[in-house]
Structures are given as structure tokens and as C-alpha cells.
Amino acid sequence: MxxxxxxxxxxxxxxxxxxxxxxxxxxxxxxxxxxxxxxxxxxxxxxxxxxxxxxxxxxxxxxxxxxxxxxxARELREEAQTLLASYERKQKEVQAQADRIVAKAKADAEANARAAKDDIDRSVERRIQAAEDQIASAEAAAIRDIRNRAIDVAVAAARDVVSKEMTAQKANAMIEDSIKTVEAKLH
Known part of the structure; x- marks a missing residue:
């Protein structure tokens, strides 16, 4: 220099x-x-x-x-990616659990519907001698009761799912889908 x-x-x-x-x-x-x-x-x-x-x-x-x-910054990014992967894994686990709960609720609703239908059939056989108005009234009450029970079961299952990290919008959509499924299987 x-x-x-x-x-x-x-x-x-x-x-x-x-x-x-x-x-x-x-x-x-x-x-x-x-x-x-x-x-x-x-x-x-x-x-x-x-x-x-x-x-x-x-x-x-x-x-x-x-x-x-x-x-x-690189270390923080790696930690953030690890946390993101962990949260995504947990979300998948929660979704799988929610799917299992919904499937169980559907199976329970179907079993309850079959049992209720069997009860109605036996009731119809025993009361075949009664008036047609009484039979129609009993069937309507039983179907309403089955629908209410299915709705209650679906709502309870959906409530469990919703309470475990589901948003209000997702919860409402799942409840409506469960009710439609139960109604479709009952008709």
C-alpha cells in the first residue's frame, strides 16, 4: 500500500x-x-x-x-417447519378420530333405526286389529322418535368433534350432513 x-x-x-x-x-x-x-x-x-x-x-x-x-434465522425456520409438520400430523389424527366418531354415530343410528323398526313391526302385528287411525298415529310417532334419536346421536357425535378443534362452520356442515344421511337411510 x-x-x-x-x-x-x-x-x-x-x-x-x-x-x-x-x-x-x-x-x-x-x-x-x-x-x-x-x-x-x-x-x-x-x-x-x-x-x-x-x-x-x-x-x-x-x-x-x-x-x-x-x-x-435458519434454525428458527427449521423449528417452525417442525412445528408445522407436528400440527399437520395432529390435525390429520383429529380428522381421523372425527371420521371414526361420525362412522360410529352412523352405525349406531342405523342399529337404532333397525331396532325401532323391529319394535314398530311387532307393535303393528299385535295391534293389527286396532283402527287404521291408531296405527298411522303410532307409526308417525315412532318415525319422529327415531329421527329425534338419530339427530340426538348425530348432534352428540358432532359436538364431540366440534369441541376438538373444529370451527363453527365445519361443525354445522357436519351436523347437517349427518342429519341428511340419517334421514335418507330412514326413508
């Missing part, structure tokens, strides 16, 4: 208009000489106080800090 400064100084001394005119360059009235001396002194002060080395040290420290921040 010192050689570069000396080369620059020599080049600036030899290429001045004052030398071309034949005047002496090394006088204080020559502004080029004064500027050259000030420049050389400035470069010397910078070199004496080791400013370039300090600047490089500061830049190295800054680069190390940035690298550390990047490493921390």
Missing part, C-alpha cells in the same frame, strides 16, 4: 503545470505542492492510526454478526 502511495505521489509531482512552466515545485506558494503534502500527511495519519485495518476489522465483525443472524 505504501508503494502505491509513493507511486501516486511521484506521478502527481512530475505531472504538474508548475514543472512544465519551469517554476520550482517545492515552494509553499505552489498550491499543487501544498495539496500534495496535505494528501501525503493524510494518508500517513490513516496508516499510522491503522484506519484500514480497523475498517476491515469492523467489516469482519459486521459480517460475522450477519452470519450469526442468518444462522439463527
Amino acid at each position: 505504501t508503494r502505491a502511495i509513493l507511486t501516486l505521489t511521484a506521478a502527481s509531482v512530475t505531472a504538474t503545470p508548475a514543472l512544465a512552466a519551469g517554476d520550482s515545485f517545492f515552494v509553499l506558494s505552489n498550491t499543487d505542492f501544498v495539496v500534495l503534502v496535505a494528501f501525503v500527511l493524510f494518508i500517513g495519519v490513516l496508516a499510522f492510526f491503522q484506519v484500514p485495518e480497523r475498517l476491515m476489522g469492523m467489516l469482519d465483525t459486521r459480517a460475522a454478526g450477519i452470519k450469526k443472524d442468518l444462522d439463527e
